[in-house]
Amino acid sequence: MENVVLICVLMTLLHLLWQVFFRKNKRDSHERAKLPPGSMGWPYIGETLQLYSQDPNVFFATKQRRYGDIFKTHILGCPCVMLASPEAARFVLVTQSHLFKPTYPKSKEKFIGPSALFFHQGDYHFRMRKLVQGPLSPDAIRNLVTDIEVLAVSALESWVGNKVINTFQEMKKISFEVGILAIFGRLESHYRKELKKNYSILEKGYNSFPTKIPGTPYKKALSARKRLSEILSTIIRERKEKRSIEKDLLGCLLNAKDDKGEVLTEGQIADNIIGVLFAAQDTTASVMTWILKYLHDDPKLLEAVKAEQKAIYMSNEEAHHPLTWTQTRNMPITYKVVLESLRMASIISFTFREAVTDVEYKGYLIPKGWKVMPLFRNIHHNPDFFSNPQKFDPSRFETAPKPYTFMPFGSGVHSCPGYDLAKLEMLIMTHHLVTKFSWEVVGSQSGIQYGPFPIPLQGLPARFWRESTS
Numbered sequence: 290m291e292n293v294v295l296i297c298v299l300m301t302l303l304h305l306l307w308q309v310f311f312r313k314n315k316r317d318s319h320e321r322a323k324l325p326p327g328s329m330g331w332p333y334i335g336e337t338l339q340l341y342s343q344d345p346n347v348f349f350a351t352k353q354r355r356y357g358d359i360f361k362t363h364i365l366g367c368p369c370v371m372l373a374s375p376e377a378a379r380f381v382l383v384t385q386s387h388l389f390k391p392t393y394p395k396s397k398e399k400f401i402g403p404s405a406l407f408f409h410q411g412d413y414h415f416r417m418r419k420l421v422q423g424p425l426s427p428d429a430i431r432n433l434v435t436d437i438e439v440l441a442v443s444a445l446e447s448w449v450g451n452k453v454i455n456t457f458q459e460m461k462k463i464s465f466e467v468g469i470l471a472i473f474g475r476l477e478s479h480y481r482k483e484l485k486k487n488y489s490i491l492e493k494g495y496n497s498f499p500t501k502i503p504g505t506p507y508k509k510a511l512s513a514r515k516r517l518s519e520i521l522s523t524i525i526r527e528r529k530e531k532r533s534i535e536k537d538l539l540g541c542l543l544n545a546k547d548d549k550g551e552v553l554t555e556g557q558i559a560d561n562i563i564g565v566l567f568a569a570q571d572t573t574a575s576v577m578t579w580i581l582k583y584l585h586d587d588p589k590l591l592e593a594v595k596a597e598q599k600a601i602y603m604s605n606e607e608a609h610h611p612l613t614w615t616q617t618r619n620m621p622i623t624y625k626v627v628l629e630s631l632r633m634a635s636i637i638s639f640t641f642r643e644a645v646t647d648v649e650y651k652g653y654l655i656p657k658g659w660k661v662m663p664l665f666r667n668i669h670h671n672p673d674f675f676s677n678p679q680k681f682d683p684s685r686f687e688t689a690p691k692p693y694t695f696m697p698f699g700s701g702v703h704s705c706p707g708y709d710l711a712k713l714e715m716l717i718m719t720h721h722l723v724t725k726f727s728w729e730v731v732g733s734q735s736g737i738q739y740g741p742f743p744i745p746l747q748g749l750p751a752r753f754w755r756e757s758t759s
Contacts, residue, residue, distance in 0.1 A: 322649045322652060322653060322654035323652070323653060323654060324361055324653065324654055324656075325356070325359045325360050325361045325370055325653045325655075326356040326357070326359075326360055326361070327352065327356050327360035327361035327362050327371075328361075328362065329361065329362065329363040329368065330362070330363050333366065334366075335362065335363025335364050335365075335366070335367075335368075336348075336362050336363055336364055337363075337364045337365055337366075340364050344737070344739075345638065345739065346638065346666055346667075346670075346743075349371065349373070349638075349639075349664055349666070349667055350667060350670075352371065353371075353373045353664075353667055358372065358373045358374040358377065359371070359372055359373075359374075359377065359650070359651065359653055365394070367659070367660045368656075368659050368660070369659060369660040369661070369662055370653075370655050370659055370660070370661050370662070371639075371662050371664055372661065372662065372663045372664060373663075373664045373667040373668060373671075374668070375668055375674070375691065375692065375693035375694050376693070377650065377651075377663065378663040378665070378668065378693050378696065378700065379692075379693045379700070380650060381642055381661055381663055382640075382642075382663060382699065382700045382701035382703065382704075383700060383701040385648070386410075386701050386702055386703075387410070387645075388644060388645055388646060388648050389642035389643060389644055389645065389648075389661055390410050390642065390643050390645050391407055391408060391409070391410060391641070391642060391643075391703055392641050392642060392643040392660065393407075393408060393641065396499040396507075397495065399511070399514075400491060400494070400495055400510060400511075400514055401560065401563050401564050401567055402556070402559060402560025402561075402563055402564065403560065404554075404556060404557040404560035404561065405560045405561055405563070405564030406418050406421060406561055406564065407564060407568075407703060410702075410703075414702070414703075415702075416545075416547065417557075417561060418702070418706060420541050420542060420545050420561075421538065421541075421561060421565065421706050421707075422706045423541050424471060424536060424537055424538045424540075424541050425471060425538070425706055425707045425709065425710050426709065427709050429536065430471070430709060430710050430713055431614040433467075433470060433471065433710075433713075434611070434612055434613065434614050434617060434713070434717065435611045435612070436470055437467055437470070437713065437714055437717050438611055438612050438717050438721070440463055440466050440467060440470070441463065441714075441717050441718045441721050442721055442725075444459065444462065444463045445721055445722060445725065445726055445753070446755075448726075448753040449726070449753050449754055449755050450753075450754075451752070452752070453731050453750050453751065453752050454750070454751060454752075454753070455747070455748035455749070455750060456578050456581055456745075456748055456749040456750070456751050457574060457575065457578045457744045457745070457748035457749060458748055460573075460574035460575075460577045460578050461570055461571065461574040463574070463577075463714070463718065464569055464570045464571075464573040464574045464577075464714065465485060465488070465566070465569075465570050466481075467569065467573075467710070467714050468565060468566045468569035468570060469481055469484065469566075471537065471538060471565075471569075471707075471710055472537060472538040472539055472562055472565060472566070473524070473537055473538075473539050474535055474537040474539075474540075476524070480520065480523075480524055483516075483520050484517065484520055487513040487514075487516045487517045487520070488513070488517065488563075488566060490509050490510055490512075490513035491510045491513040491514050491517065492510075492570075492571075493506050493509070493510065494506040494507045494508075494509055494510020494511070494513070495510065497510070514563075517559070517563060518556075518559050521555070521558070521559040521562060521563075522555055522559070524539070525539070525543065525555055525558060525559075528540070528543060529543065538562070538565065539558070539562065542557075542558045542561065542562075543558065565707065568705060568707060569707055569710070569711070571742050572636050572637065572705075572711070572742060573711045573714055573715070575634065575636045575742045575743065575744050576627075576630055576631060576634060576636055576711070576715060577714070577715055577718055578744055578745060578748070578749050579630045579633070579634040579744075579745065580626060580627065580630045580715060580718075580719060581722065581728070581749065581751070582730065582734075582745050582749055583626070583629075583630055583633070583681050584626070584719075584723070585728065585729075585730055585734075585751075586681075586734070587681065590626070590681075590683070591723065593622050594622055594623050594626060594719065594723055595723045595724070597620060597621070597622045597623055598620070598623065598719070598720045598723050598724050599723075599724055601616050601620070601720065601724075602720075602724040604616075608724075608725075612717060612720060617713060617716050617717065617720075620716055620720070622683070623716060623719050623720070624712075624716065625683035625684065625686045625687070626683045626719070627712060627715050627716065627719075628683070628686045628695075628697075629681060629682060629683040629685065629686060630681075630715075631697035632669045632675065632695060632697065633669075633681055634743060635665055635666035635669045635670070635697070635743070636697070636742050636743065637665055637697065637698070637699065637742075638664065638665060638666040638743070639662045639663060639664045639665055639666070640662065640663055640665070640699055640703075641660055641661075641662060642660070642661040642662070642663075643658065643659070643660055643661065644656065644657050644658065644659050644661055645657065663696075665696050665697070665699075668693075668694055668695075668696070669694075669695065669696075669697075671694075674690065674691060674694040674695075675690070675694070698711075725755060725756055726753050726754065726755055726756060727753070727754055727756050728751050728752065728753045728754075729751060729752050730749060730750070730751050731750040731751060731752055732747065732750055733746050733747070
């Protein structure tokens with residue numbers, strides 16, 4: 290008996306010694322590690338003013354040239370580590386993603402909703418991502434081709450005439466309608482109108498200064514968010530009463546049950562619907578605006594895309610038959626234009642993560658609580674991965690890019706679940722644009738503005754007309 294007790298005591302002592310040794314080594318390792326090089330700027334405001342007083346991409350590129358692919362800064366009230374290499378992006382987003390949680394300012398989370406999947410990680414995120422991905426997968430969206438086509442043609446027809454349109458704003462209207470289609474199927478027009486009106490108010494306040502003073506964009510946005518919840522609650526209640534099993538996103542969320550047989554709350558459903566709308570609209574509209582500009586600026590490329598799409602158009606007896614899913618999978622030139630537009634524009638320039646513990650990477654310490662930002666645009670515009678990166682050249686995608694050098698929709702468990710729908714929308718829009726219409730850009734044909742996504746100056750004002758079919 291005494292021997293057993295002695296052994297237990299010895300084992301306990303060995304365990305304690307191991308814990309002390311392990312923790313000391315871990316602490317010593319972190320003490321040996323140093324913060325990445327870089328500048329933190331002024332107290333509290335850091336380098337936020339420098340970031341927003343110039344092209345953000347110039348700010349990050351200048352830092353990268355000076356400090357390398359890993360550097361620190363202080364922006365938006367947070368100490369940050371910037372990562373501008375494929376290996377670092379893979380480390381944060383894929384192989385060690387459990388060490389970094391998604392993070393957004395609280396004001397943004399309040400607008401979209403705290404239950405939206407991209408604010409979470411772990412079991413809840415895994416479950417919600419699986420639910421959202423289902424109706425946005427290729428197998429599901431292949432049934433939306435004809436409906437998206439109707440939306441695209443209707444929008445383009447409305448642009449024709451001597452009027453000058455804001456291309457980006459018009460593209461946003463299309464993307465919103467496609468988002469509604471994927472979420473609700475054929476939603477009644479008065480609900481679409483109310484959702485659109487209140488979402489527009491919400492969007493205007495999203496990047497405004499967070500103050501609850503009456504009349505401010507932020508306060509108006511909070512009120513619009515409340516109304517959106519009420520509208521969605523009515524739609525959900527009506528769908529439940531019908532007891533129909535729909536395959537759209539709302540149907541999937543309504544019919545989902547966890548291991549205990551519990552269903553999602555109306556709040557969880559509403560937050561994830563608004564999250565999908567938020568993710569679907571501006572980003573897709575921005576890329577489609579850039580596609581239009583890049584084709585306009587390269588007549589030779591435009592003719593090649595026209596030839597490819599005209600062949601499909603003629604095979605459909607000049608649009609007497611709708612586009613098919615198979616046809617959208619067989620547009621090699623146009624698809625490379627989409628990919629190159631995604632690379633050049635890099636609408637999502639970076640993503641936010643937060644270290645949940647002290648993390649050491651390549652001899653540098655990323656302290657717990659610091660923001661970590663993989664810089665997608667810097668990687669996409671790195672000449673080591675894409676030769677002559679400032680040139681628009683779709684032929685570069687004749688061969689697949691190296692892993693983690695092309696991440697237009699992010700990477701890992703938090704990559705955009707709607708990327709297949711976005712690409713389908715771009716292909717359908719381009720098909721009808723080049724086969725039936727011509728356009729000219731009005732005013733300045735260069736320059737970029739940020740709001741917050743990069744778009745051509747003034748939303749690319751343009752004039753459209755219908756081409757002769759003779």
